[in-house]
Amino acid sequence: MERHYMDSKIKGVSTGVSNVNYVCSKTINKLIQVHDRIFCCIAGSLADAQAVTKTAKFQISLHSIQMESPPLVKAAASVMKELCYNNKEELQAGFITAGWDKKKGPQVYTVALGGMLLSLPFTIGGSGSTYIYGYTDAKYKPDMSREECLQFATNALALAMGRDNVSGGVAHLVVITEGGVEHVVIPGDKLPKFHDE
Amino acid sequence: KSITTIIAVEFNGGVVLGSDSRVSAGETVVNRVMNKLSLLHDKIYCALSGSAADAQTIAEMVNYQLDVHSIEIGEDPQVRSAATLVKNISYKYKEELSAHLIVAGWDRRGGGQVFVTLNGLLSRQPFAVGGSGSSYVYGFVDAEYQKGMSKEDCQQFVVNTISLAMSRDGSSGGVAYLVTIDEKGAEEKCILGNELPTFYDQ
Numbered sequence: 001m002e003r004h005y006m007d008s009k010i011k012g013v014s015t016g017v018s019n020v021n022y023v024c025s026k027t028i029n030k031l032i033q034v035h036d037r038i039f040c041c042i043a044g045s046l047a048d049a050q051a052v053t054k055t056a057k058f059q060i061s062l063h064s065i066q067m068e069s070p071p072l073v074k075a076a077a078s079v080m081k082e083l084c085y086n087n088k089e090e091l092q093a094g095f096i097t098a099g100w101d102k103k104k105g106p107q108v109y110t111v112a113l114g115g116m117l118l119s120l121p122f123t124i125g126g127s128g129s130t131y132i133y134g135y136t137d138a139k140y141k142p143d144m145s146r147e148e149c150l151q152f153a154t155n156a157l158a159l160a161m162g163r164d165n166v167s168g169g170v171a172h173l174v175v176i177t178e179g180g181v182e183h184v185v186i187p188g189d190k191l192p193k194f195h196d197e
Numbered sequence: 198k199s200i201t202t203i204i205a206v207e208f209n210g211g212v213v214l215g216s217d218s219r220v221s222a223g224e225t226v227v228n229r230v231m232n233k234l235s236l237l238h239d240k241i242y243c244a245l246s247g248s249a250a251d252a253q254t255i256a257e258m259v260n261y262q263l264d265v266h267s268i269e270i271g272e273d274p275q276v277r278s279a280a281t282l283v284k285n286i287s288y289k290y291k292e293e294l295s296a297h298l299i300v301a302g303w304d305r306r307g308g309g310q311v312f313v314t315l316n317g318l319l320s321r322q323p324f325a326v327g328g329s330g331s332s333y334v335y336g337f338v339d340a341e342y343q344k345g346m347s348k349e350d351c352q353q354f355v356v357n358t359i360s361l362a363m364s365r366d367g368s369s370g371g372v373a374y375l376v377t378i379d380e381k382g383a384e385e386k387c388i389l390g391n392e393l394p395t396f397y398d399q
Contacts, residue, residue, distance in 0.1 A: 134334030134361035137396045138341075159336035194339045 031174050034060050037181065038076045038099030039174050043126035044113070049093035052083050073099040077109035077117055085115025094125050100176050128160035128167035135159055146175065150184070158191040202330030202362040202369040203233060203244035205301035205311045206342070207323050208351035211379030212301040212309040214244050215355035217330065217363050218371035229371045232387075238263050240383060241279045241302030242376050246328035252296035259283050276302040280312035280319055288317025299325045303378045330362035330369035337361055352377060360393045 032040045032050075034057045042049035056079045063079070064071045077097040084091060095111045110123040122140055124132060136156055144152065153173055161167045171191060173184040202217045216233040219226055233245045235256040241263070245252035259282045266282075267274045280300040287294060301311040313325045324342055326334060338358055346354065356373060363369045373393060375386040 130332045132336035133365045134338075134358065135336035135340055137361050137364065138337055138357065140397050142397065155340060156336065159339050162339060163335045195342050195344065 029172050031172050032057075033181075034076055034097075035064065035071055035099070037070065037101065037176055038073055038097065039176060039181075040076075040080065041096040041098075041125065042093060043095070044093035045091075046093075048091045049095070052080065052091065052093060052095070055083060056080050070101060072101045072103055073097065073107045073109065074104075074119075077111060077119075080111045081115055081117040084111050084113075088114050096123055096125050098176065100178055105178075106176070124156070126160075126167070128164035131163040132156045132160045150175070154186060155192055159194065161188075161191070162194070201246055201328030202326075202359060202366060203246045203299055203328050204326045204331075204334075204338070204355055204358050205244055205299045205324065206346075206351050206355055207301075207309045207311050208346045208348055210309060211303050211348065211377060212311055213348070213351045213355050214242050214299070214301050214376045214378070215359050216244050216374050217359055217369040218374060219363075219369055220249050221368050226370070231371075232374050234374050234376045234385070236260065236383075237279050237300070238267065238274055238302070240273065240304065240378050241276055241300065242378060242383065243279070243283065244299045244301070244327065245296065246298070247296035248294070251294045252298060255283060255286050255294070255296060255298060258286060273304060275304045275306060276300065276310040276312065277307070277321075280314060284314045284317060284319040287314050291317045297327050299327050301325075301378070303380060309379070326358070328369070330366035333365040334358050334362045348377065348379070356388060357394055361396065363393075364396070 030042050032042060032053045034040050034053060040053050042053060056076070059079050060071050060076050063075060076099065080095050080097055092113065094113050096108065097111065098108045100106050108120055108123055110118050110120060110125060121142060122136070124136055139152060150173065154171065157171045168188070170188060171186040173186070175182045175184065201219070203215070205212055205214045214234050218230050218232065220228040220231045234242050235245060237243050237256065237260050243256055245256060259279060262282050263274055263279055266278060279302065283298050283300055297315045299311065299313055303309050311322055311325050313320050313322055315327070323344065324338065326338055341354060352375060355375060359373045372390055373388045375388065377384045
């Protein structure tokens with residue numbers, strides 16, 4: 001999920017990948033960089049998601065060269081949306097696109113399964129997200145600081161990973177600001193613990 | 198018809214049960230003010246979820262069986278006995294029924310207790326959530342629950358949880374019903390829609 005705060009963005013995802021009832025990999029990074037200051041979180045069928053993001057990355061690079069300036073986050077999100085909407089019968093993946101651009105600063109966009117594009121202050125996605133709707137609704141405040149945002153994302157991820165059997169492994173977070181991009185990786189045993197652990 | 202979002206939490210000296218009030222049949226809301234907290238005995242209540250008909254029937258049957266049992270033993274029944282009676286019905290008819298009851302109450306021996314009887318199992322837990330709206334608030338209750346809360350904190354926790362679930366789950370809504378049970382007895386409360394806590398997007 002992403003958090004949008006003041007002039008930065010934080011995205012976080014957990015890393016479990018499963019194939020029916022078998023966990024293929026516990027350490028996949030589901031945060032894909034599509035441009036210098038724009039990242040995509042993938043959820044759903046990872047094969048579909050990887051295929052879409054590869055295509056999108058190419059199209060966004062081309063667009064950015066033609067425009068002679070870094071792409072807008074909205075443009076990147078639109079590219080994802082076009083791919084999802086036009087191939088909605090075959091694809092089964094959802095995306096969260098977030099990043100920073102000079103025009104509007106930090107932004108978060110979500111592209112749902114059928115190809116709907118929405119701009120939101122924060123958003124969550126994936127199978128584990130149903131368990132944390134209540135938590136994120138209760139705890140989100142607009143204009144959080146970077147540390148509060150990181151804490152919010154980490155807590156929400158830890159709670160979802162604790163309840164969803166197909167989420168787990170390691171938590172990846174990415175902080176995107178005007179100044180650059182910073183990766184934070186939190187292994188499972190360093191995640192915050194709650195009352196029953 | 199299905200009914201959803203129920204919660205029961207133990208606190209120091211009793212329990213608080215909470216529920217929403219919506220009963221839906223497919224896409225229609227057939228009752229927007231149903232009280233899903235049913236009395237099983239003076240200080241033992243159960244929260245109904247799943248199929249409305251199944252849940253109400255189980256509650257009525259157990260109410261009757263508990264009355265007989267309490268006359269036979271000559272004193273108030275234990276919460277565990279009530280939960281066992283519910284569990285017996287749920288397990289025996291598990292293929293035909295689709296209701297989940299959370300049983301909670303106060304008795305002299307164990308204080309406040311919450312029991313889950315999902316699918317015919319019997320388990321005592323410090324708190325329990327159930328119904329379709331419960332999926333959305335697992336994260337919230339995991340984060341916010343603390344052992345040894347006071348009665349007021351517990352009531353606030355239950356109201357917040359129900360509020361969050363109602364705002365996300367299509368099958369939950371209406372008003373929130375609360376029942377607080379302690380040594381002195383059971384107190385019922387109804388919190389109307391406009392008095393429920395609101396969060397950042399409301």
